Amino acid sequence: MTRSSTPRPPTTTRAAVCAAAVLAAALTACGAPGESADNTGASSGPIKVAVVNAQSGQLSSLGDWEYKGARLAVDEWNKKGGIDGRTVQLKLFDDQGDPTTGTNIARRLVSEKYVAMIGTAESAVTIAMGPVLQQAKIPNITSGQSDGLVALKSPYLFLxxxxxxxxxxxxxxxxVTDKGYRKIAMITNNGSFGKGEHDAFLTSVKGLGVTPATDQVVTTDQKEFSAALTKIRSTKPEVIFIGSEEVEAGLIVKxxxxxxxxxxxxxxxxQGTPVxxxxxxKEAxxxxxxxxxxxxNDVSDASKKFAAAYLAAYGEEAEMxxxxxxxxxxxxxxxxxTSKGAVxxxxADAIRATRYQGLLGDFRFDGTGVGITRTTIGVIRDGKLVPQQ
Structure with missing residues (x-):
């Protein structure tokens, strides 16, 4: 007897279809978070945005500043009615400055249907999270600065x-050009940030015809630097380039x-931070x-307004x-x-098309996710970073 010779009762057919649908849903739910292809979000209710940054460990100061800056912006928008009447719901996740923890958080963002992520300030963590967020099509606006972020070539990653x-x-x-220094020493760490700084600075000074007198590399968890600094001292440098995060850099200088x-x-x-x-x-x-x-905070009317709002909200001075x-x-x-709550x-396309005059400059994102390509020079005087005179 062929399968088509005796029609199956309609109730049986419906039951089979329902069973198949339940099985498919179960299989989807059991799949590893972050491995599914799309994050559809929702068209009503709160818009879920994550902030992912270290809230514990040596890099926690960065995470604290970042969360407060993002929180301030979201609070301002919500007071004005949110996005088309929808409240922006901001949730903070602690990545502990650890790439593995960050990757696990990325999978959680996918499963909990966050539409976007702000963070991290740690390039290595953002790089680790990148593939999961890209596969799930979750836009990520990071404060990392390593060129390794650009190397990911993710259309969902923005700096x-x-x-x-x-x-x-x-x-x-x-x-080299303005100050005329020729005897330059380098000390950087071997982490993602330090390596990025090392390579970028070395390429830049060599392009100006200067080879560093010494190039010392330390580890990210190192606390004692006498060996590297003794070698630097022996070269009698005119200036020392330092490529490491706040705490380690401070210990090196001290x-x-x-x-x-x-x-x-x-x-x-x-090197411009209070930490x-x-x-x-202060003296060192x-x-x-x-x-x-x-x-x-005094370079423009916009920065003064931001700093005043930050101080009112948190009782402390804002920084970069x-x-x-x-x-x-x-x-x-x-x-x-502008995209009416798109996901x-x-x-991502709407972010790329956004032109924004910000505190850091005039943002115009290119195909690599980079929005601004200009910095200026400052110097620390009496415990404060001020513009170079």
């Missing part, structure tokens, strides 16, 4: 600040001064040269990382508004 190449090209130009090294240090974003200055000590940090897109996250959140929210590829 709310310049890359290491921009920071360090500007810095190298200032040190120990360098204890060893009698008087040459100024120079670096990028971490760096507090760790190094004096004269540090910094390449940054945001030198102070909070400003970056504030810009990034405003770009995301602007894109959500996935449509939201």
């Amino acid at each position: 709310n600040g310049p890359t290491s190449t921009t920071y360090d090209t500007t810095l190298a130009q200032h040190l 120990q360098a001064r204890d060893l009698g090294i008087t040459a100024p240090f120079a670096g990028a974003a971490p 760096f200055i507090d760790t190094a000590g 940090a004096e004269g540090t040269i910094v390449s940054s897109p945001y030198l102070s 990382h909070g400003a970056k996250a504030y810009d990034g959140a405003n770009i995301l929210l602007s894109a959500l508004e 996935g590829e449509e939201l």
Whole structure:
């Protein structure tokens, strides 16, 4: 008897179809989070946006500043009615500065249907999360600056600040061309951020005809730097480039001064933060040269307004990382508004099309996800980062 010779009762057919649908749903639910293809979001109710940053460990200060900057922007939008009447729901996740933890959080964002992510400030964590977010089509606006972020070539990854190449090209130009330094020493760490800084600065100074007198590389968890600093001291450098995060950079500078090294240090974003200055000590940090897109809260009317709102909300002074996250959140929210609450590829396209005059500069995203390509030079004077005179 053939399968078509005796028709199956309609109730049986319906039952089979229902069973198949239930089985398919179960299989989908059991799949590994982040492995499914799309994140459809919802067309009504709160818009779920995640902030992922370290809230514990050595990089927790970055995460704290970033969350407060993003929170400030979201609160301002919600007070004005949110996105087309929908409240923006912001939730904070602690990645602990750890790529594995970050990857697990990325899978959670997929399963819980977050439409976008702000963060992280740690390039290595963002790079680890990137493939999961890309597959799920969740746009990510990061404060990382490693050129490794661009190397991911994800159409869902956007930088709310310049890359290491921009920071360090500007810095190298200032040190070699403007200041006339030829004897330059380098000390960087072997993490994602440090490697990015090392490669970008080395390429930049060599392009200007200068080969560093010494190139010291330390580990990310190192606390004692006498061996590397002794080698640096022996070269009698005119300036020392430092490529490491806030706390480690501060320890390096403090120990360098204890060893009698008087040459100024120079670096990028971490060297402009209160954590760096507090760790190094006000006197040791004096004269540090910094390449940054945001030198102070007094550079424009917009920065003064932001700083006043930040102080009112949190009782503390704003700095660059909070400003970056504030810009990034405003770009995301602007894109959500213009796209009528779109998700996935449509939201990513809306972010890419957004033109935004921010605290850090005039954002115009290119095909790599980079929005601004300019920094300026500042210097630490009396415990504060101020514009270079």
